Structures are given as C-alpha cells and as structure tokens.
Amino acid sequence: MYLVPDDEELAIASAAAEYLADAMPIDRLHAANPADLKDDVRNALGDMGWYALALPEADGGSGLSAIEHALFFREVGRQCGPVEVMAQCLAAMTVADADLRAQITSGAVGVSLAIVDGDSLRLLGSPAARYALQVTRNEACLLDLQGAQVSAKSSLDLALSMAVVPAGCPVVATRAGDHVWMMGQLATAAQLVGISEASLEQIVEYAKVRETFGKKIGSWQAVRHPCADMAVRLEAARSQLWYAATAIKEGSLDAGVHLDAAKHQANVAALANTDSNIQLHGGIGVTDEHHAHLYMKHSLVLAKLFGGRREILARLLHAELED
Amino acid sequence: MDLQYSEQDREFRAKARAWLSANVPAEARPAHGHASATFDRDWQRKLYDHGWAGVSWPKEFGGLGLSGLQQVLWYEELARARAPHYINTTYVAMMHAGPTLIARGTDEQKAFHLPRILSGESLWCQGFSEPNAGSDLASLKTRGVVDGDDIVVTGAKMWTTDAQHGDYQELLIRTDPDSQRHKGLTWVICDMKTPGIDIKPIRTMLGDEHINTVFYDEVRIPIANVVGEIGQGWSTALATLSFERGLGFIGDQLELYERVGRAVDLAGKLRFDDGTLAIDDSAIAQKLASLKSDAMAIRAMTLADIAETDRTGQPGPKGSMMKLLVTNTHKALSEVVGEMMGWDFLEFNGDRSAHPWTYDFLWSWIFSISGGTNEIQRENIADRVLSLPRAR
Numbered sequence: 001m002y003l004v005p006d007d008e009e010l011a012i013a014s015a016a017a018e019y020l021a022d023a024m025p026i027d028r029l030h031a032a033n034p035a036d037l038k039d040d041v042r043n044a045l046g047d048m049g050w051y052a053l054a055l056p057e058a059d060g061g062s063g064l065s066a067i068e069h070a071l072f073f074r075e076v077g078r079q080c081g082p083v084e085v086m087a088q089c090l091a092a093m094t095v096a097d098a099d100l101r102a103q104i105t106s107g108a109v110g111v112s113l114a115i116v117d118g119d120s121l122r123l124l125g126s127p128a129a130r131y132a133l134q135v136t137r138n139e140a141c142l143l144d145l146q147g148a149q150v151s152a153k154s155s156l157d158l159a160l161s162m163a164v165v166p167a168g169c170p171v172v173a174t175r176a177g178d179h180v181w182m183m184g185q186l187a188t189a190a191q192l193v194g195i196s197e198a199s200l201e202q203i204v205e206y207a208k209v210r211e212t213f214g215k216k217i218g219s220w221q222a223v224r225h226p227c228a229d230m231a232v233r234l235e236a237a238r239s240q241l242w243y244a245a246t247a248i249k250e251g252s253l254d255a256g257v258h259l260d261a262a263k264h265q266a267n268v269a270a271l272a273n274t275d276s277n278i279q280l281h282g283g284i285g286v287t288d289e290h291h292a293h294l295y296m297k298h299s300l301v302l303a304k305l306f307g308g309r310r311e312i313l314a315r316l317l318h319a320e321l322e323d
Numbered sequence: 324m325d326l327q328y329s330e331q332d333r334e335f336r337a338k339a340r341a342w343l344s345a346n347v348p349a350e351a352r353p354a355h356g357h358a359s360a361t362f363d364r365d366w367q368r369k370l371y372d373h374g375w376a377g378v379s380w381p382k383e384f385g386g387l388g389l390s391g392l393q394q395v396l397w398y399e400e401l402a403r404a405r406a407p408h409y410i411n412t413t414y415v416a417m418m419h420a421g422p423t424l425i426a427r428g429t430d431e432q433k434a435f436h437l438p439r440i441l442s443g444e445s446l447w448c449q450g451f452s453e454p455n456a457g458s459d460l461a462s463l464k465t466r467g468v469v470d471g472d473d474i475v476v477t478g479a480k481m482w483t484t485d486a487q488h489g490d491y492q493e494l495l496i497r498t499d500p501d502s503q504r505h506k507g508l509t510w511v512i513c514d515m516k517t518p519g520i521d522i523k524p525i526r527t528m529l530g531d532e533h534i535n536t537v538f539y540d541e542v543r544i545p546i547a548n549v550v551g552e553i554g555q556g557w558s559t560a561l562a563t564l565s566f567e568r569g570l571g572f573i574g575d576q577l578e579l580y581e582r583v584g585r586a587v588d589l590a591g592k593l594r595f596d597d598g599t600l601a602i603d604d605s606a607i608a609q610k611l612a613s614l615k616s617d618a619m620a621i622r623a624m625t626l627a628d629i630a631e632t633d634r635t636g637q638p639g640p641k642g643s644m645m646k647l648l649v650t651n652t653h654k655a656l657s658e659v660v661g662e663m664m665g666w667d668f669l670e671f672n673g674d675r676s677a678h679p680w681t682y683d684f685l686w687s688w689i690f691s692i693s694g695g696t697n698e699i700q701r702e703n704i705a706d707r708v709l710s711l712p713r714a715r
Contacts, residue, residue: 001325001626002325002634003324003623003630004630004631005324067324200709204709204710207711208712215712219712219714220714221698224711224714227709228647229701231644231708231709232648235641235644236620236621236623236624239623240616240619240620240623240624242324242627246324246326252326258623261620265616310609313609314608317587317602317612317615319615321580321619
C-alpha cells in the first residue's frame with residue numbers, strides 16, 4: 001500500500017507541469033479573447049501525445065493509468081486549462097474507429113463538451129469544434145456539430161465559451177459503460193485539486209511579502225488560520241483523489257464510491273480555497289488583473305461537471321465500501 | 324501508488340477480526356470512577372495475555388512491532404468490533420509514557436515500567452499543563468530542587484486526565500530556577516503515591532470528574548526517575564508529544580467512517596413530529612453524505628501518511644491536519660445527529676453508553692482542545708506545512 005505518487009509518477013506530473021505552464025499559462029486569460037483551446041495549442045498537445053496518455057497502447061495511446069491521467073489533469077487545473085483538453089481525451093476513449101480516433105488524439109479536429117440542459121444541449125468550449133462529447137454514467141456519445149444551430153451564450157468563466165444547441169445532433173460514436181464517465185469525473189476532480197493548490201500557493205506567497213501594520217500579513221492569525229484551513233481542505237481532497245485514481249487503476253469494485261467522494265472533496269476544496277484566496281488578498285484580490293477570480297470562476301464550472309453536489313451526495317449516502 | 328495489502332496484512336486482519344469477535348466484552352464500560360479504570364485494566368490485561376498489547380511498540384520491548392499499515396488494520400478492526408475505546412485510562416501509559424521510555428528511558432526504567440504498562444498493571448497520567456499556562460507549555464513554573472538523591476517538587480499541574488487512577492505520572496518541571504521558556508526543564512517519572520501529592524477533581528461540562536488539578540508540596544522524586552537528562556526535559560517532552568501527534572489519534576481517524584454509518588442507520592429509523600423520516604429530510608441526508616466523504620478522505624489521508632512514514636521512517640507533517648479534520652468532522656456529525664434526535668438528544672445523565680451521541684457531542688469540545696487546541700494545530704500548519712512568517 002503506497003498512496004503517494006512514486007518517482008515515475010512524479011516525473012510524468014512534472015513533465016506535464018512544465019509543458020502546460022508554457023503551452024497554456026494562466027496568464028493567457030488576461031489577454032484578448034482568451035477562451036477555449038486554440039487550433040495551434042490543440043495540435044501541439046496532440047503532437048506531444050497528451051490526449052492519449054491513458055489510452056491503451058493497442059488504441060495508439062501511451063497505455064498509462066488513471067493515476068497519470070489524474071496527475072496530468074491536476075496540472076491542467078493549475079493553469080485553468082481549456083475544458084476541451086478533457087473533452088479531447090475522453091472522446092479518444094469513446095471512439096472505436098481508428099481513423100477518427102487518430103484525428104482526435106492528434107488534435108486535427110476539435111471536441112467540445114455537451115451537457116443536457118433542459119430540451120437543449122449546452123456546449124462548453126470552442127464554437128469551432130467539429131464534435132461534442134456527451135457523457136453519462138452509462139454511456140458516452142460523440143456528436144457531430146456540423147450544420148447544427150449553435151446559439152452563443154455569454155460565459156462567466158473566461159477560460160471557456162458557452163453555447164446551446166437543440167438536441168438531436170447526429171451521433172457518430174458511442175461507448176457503453178461507465179469508463180469514460182469515471183475518467184471524466186477523475187479529470188474534473190483533479191483539475192479542481194490543481195486549482196485548490198494554486199490558490200493556496202498564491203496566497204501563501206503573498207502573505208510572505210505583503211506587510212500591514214508593520215508586519216508581514218502571514219504572521220497575523222487572521223491570515224494564518226484561514227491559510228491553514230485551506231491547506232487542510234486541500235490535503236483531504238488530494239488524498240482522496242489519489243485513493244480514487246488508484247482504486248480505478250486496480251479495478252476495485254467500490255472505485256466509483258471513492259471517486260464520488262473525491263469529486264465532492266474537490267468541489268468543496270476548490271470553491272472554498274478560491275474564495276479564501278480572493279478574500280485574503282484584500283482589494284487586489286477583486287481586481288481583473290489578478291488570477292484569483294480566474295480560479296474561482298473556473299471552479300464554478302468544473303464543480304458542476306461530472307457530479308455536482310446534490311447528485312453526488314444522493315449517491316454517497318447509502319453507498320457501500322469494500323474491506 | 325497502490326492499494327494492495329500484502330498476504331501478511333490480510334492474514335493479520337483476519338486473525339485480529341476473529342480474535343476480537345470472540346473476545347470483545349459484552350458489557351458496556353462503566354461511565355465513571357474506579358469501575359471504569361478497572362474495566363480498562365482488565366481489557367488491557369486480556370490484550371496482553373493474548374499477545375495483542377502494544378501494536379506500535381517494538382518487539383524487543385514486548386510490543387507487536389507492527390508496520391504502520393498493520394496498525395491501521397488493527398484500529399479498523401477495533402472500530403468494527405466496537406471494542407473498548409483505546410482512548411481510556413490506559414491511553415497515556417500506552418501512547419505517551421511507554422513510547423517515551425522506549426526512546427529516552429534508562430535500562431532500569433524500561434525493565435521496570437514497560438511490562439507493567441503493557442499488562443495494564445500501571446496506569447499513567449500526564450503532568451505537562453499548568454494553571455495559567457494553557458497551550459503555552461514552556462511557561463511552566465512547577466519547580467524541582469535537587470537535594471541529595473532526590474528532586475523536591477513544588478507547584479501544580481492542571482487538566483490532568485485520570486490523575487485519580489494514575490499509578491505514575493509523566494511530570495515536566497523546572498529544575499533551573501533562573502531558566503526561561505523551554506530551557507532548564509526536566510521530565511521525571513512521578514509515583515502518584517508519593518507523600519505531598521494532592522489531587523483535586525475538576526468537574527467538566529460532561530458532568531464527570533476525569534480531569535484534575537494536581538498539587539505538589541515538597542514531593543520527593545528520586546533522581547533515578549529522570550527520563551533523558553536534568554535540564555533537557557523539553558526535548559523529552561517533544562518526543563512524548565510527537566507520539567501523540569503521529570499515530571495518537573489514528574483510531575479516531577478510522578472510526579469516523581463507522582460512526583457516520585451508525586448515524587445514517589439512525590436517520591433511517593427516527594421520525595420527526597410531522598412523521599418525516601430523518602433520512603428523507605434533504606438537509607440531513609446531504610450533511611450525512613458529505614460527512615461520509617469527509618470520513619473517507621480522512622482515511623485516505625491517514626493511509627497516505629502512514630505509507631509514507633513506513634517508507635521513509637520519518638513521520639510526515641500531517642498530524643496537525645488530521646487532528647483538525649477529525650475533531651471538526653466529529654463535532655459536525657454530533658450536531659446533525661442532535662438535530663434529528665430532537666428532545667431525546669437533550670436527555671443526559673453523564674453515562675456514555677446510555678446517551679452515546681450526547682456524550683460524544685459534549686466530548687467533541689474536549690477533543691478539539693486536548694492534545695493541542697484546534698488553534699494551536701492551525702499555528703503548527705502555518706509554521707511547519709506552509710512556512711508562513713512566525714507569529715511568535
């Protein structure tokens with residue numbers, strides 16, 4: 001039993017961190033038209049093989065596990081990465097046709113995420129995406145958006161575009177079962193953990209340099225104690241994330257229960273840590289030029305994906321664990 | 324990362340489960356007084372006689388020398404079997420004094436005390452905190468003057484749990500009258516039957532008298548009872564506290580999941596005045612489910628920490644984080660149960676087995692203050708995990 005990333009796993013995480021900090025740094029969200037995955041970045045990520053990380057080798061992937069998948073998406077979260085990075089990965093797991101799968105893993109075509117919203121589908125991601133991926137606990141479907149009536153909506157989250165499209169887009173691929181859902185839930189929880197970490201690191205760095213009343217603010221208990229609470233929430237969410245990822249890798253029968261708990265912990269940690277990060281920065285925390293609000297806004301989107309609070313708690317209440 | 328238990332781990336769990344299911348006492352632990360201490364001694368003696376005493380102690384001192392992970396399995400099985408709780412009158416002896424003597428004691432001290440602790444013959448209490456000192460342990464004033472082969476102790480200790488049952492005490496005193504703070508302190512074994520010791524119970528809000536003020540009036544303690552060196556007591560005391568902050572609350576961390584399960588079962592039976600089943604109340608159902616995920620996360624954190632400690636041989640810095648999470652979750656769980664139990668929750672006579680949820684609700688404050696208050700744990704995290712500028 002070893003529930004902390006080992007050296008090989010850490011090497012993947014640090015390679016991902018370096019690459020993503022360069023390819024999609026969070027600073028991009030302060031430039032003009034920052035939303036979504038741009039064509040060149042989508043292609044570059046494909047060239048590096050990031051969409052095929054947890055895809056079996058027989059399907060043209062790297063054959064790595066849910067653990068590396070989680071480690072990668074934690075880093076995506078730290079940069080408030082576009083939601084299409086996840087859609088692209090999950091679509092590759094959904095498609096059986098080798099040619100279409102290769103187009104997706106290479107980044108030649110774009111995939112956005114589709115969520116049922118009343119009688120319509122809500123699209124998250126680039127309006128230029130050719131496909132949209134719709135995932136439930138029983139099935140994943142890749143929809144063709146060509147010719148669809150897409151109506152753009154405004155988006156609170158600067159990292160993504162939103163639109164709605166009437167239901168009934170043609171289905172080009174399906175995969176039954178809960179594998180894609182679980183990998184999506186894991187990726188979302190991991191991104192929220194990344195945001196929780198980045199938020200804590202940001203306020204801790206600030207608390208070490210910023211002075212008020214003649215002292216560093218990090219020496220005041222009014223700042224120290226909320227920071228400690230942020231660290232505790234993060235540690236709980238991160239530990240449960242590793243547990244869930246490992247349970248999926250090992251095919252534990254109760255992996256889904258651990259995953260639900262991981263998503264709930266990640267939702268709570270990200271929403272609370274992004275809140276504290278803004279508050280403890282004082283006035284600068286509410287300015288547009290600061291990252292703090294970017295983390296908060298992106299968390300609000302991710303917290304609703306792959307299991308929002310009510311849905312997860314309803315399932316968890318009577319869920320059973322193995323020994 | 325992996326979740327695999329080894330074959331030995333699985334065998335150990337099965338063996339522990341089988342033994343506990345056959346040997347856990349059927350009768351409830353008496354709530355108070357001499358009878359409760361006798362119950363604890365008997366249970367410890369039974370563990371000892373059957374080779375289950377001292378799961379964290381090295382084999383050479385009579386313990387089981389278990390890995391961290393096997394200790395986890397042991398405490399999980401204790402919780403599952405609803406065995407007598409390990410935080411009882413044997414706690415200080417088993418979790419503080421024994422490990423401290425193993426780390427810092429002389430051969431004579433080990434030979435005399437360790438078997439008595441393991442077998443339940445000796446109960447210990449802790450004498451660190453003092454009136455007016457609170458969490459500021461280094462400000463203690465109880466003085467010890469070396470006189471021949473003895474140290475003569477005068478002063479007072481506060482919040483001493485189970486002093487009235489203790490055979491011995493881990494006593495921290497100031498032996499250099501001119502010293503400041505953590506210098507000039509000495510850690511001694513105090514025999515609680517020594518003349519000059521006066522124990523005054525402090526009644527808690529639970530209605531019981533498990534904590535005490537202990538007064539020392541020229542109490543003569545042999546120098547041979549010094550653990551570590553005279554003047555180096557702070558270092559010995561930190562060793563004592565590190566045992567508590569490492570695995571000292573591991574059982575509570577692992578038991579939480581069981582407790583949430585019991586609360587969910589209870590919610591499936593209790594009805595409000597309007598006939599609504601508590602579990603069908605969405606606010607209560609959501610709180611319980613959220614607490615279940617907290618308990619799972621605490622277990623994951625415990626396992627990760629223990630796996631890391633087993634591998635590196637060094638305890639991680641997570642003890643304070645886990646204690647804070649456990650105490651907060653413990654309290655939140657009591658509050659939900661209190662809401663669904665209605666008036667029954669307000670019936671209380673101080674007996675834990677008769678009113679377990681109310682007792683645990685009141686206990687949650689003791690838990691979040693003893694062994695380092697939640698505020699002190701936050702300070703530890705700010706210093707040691709986040710490296711924020713020092714507040715003091």
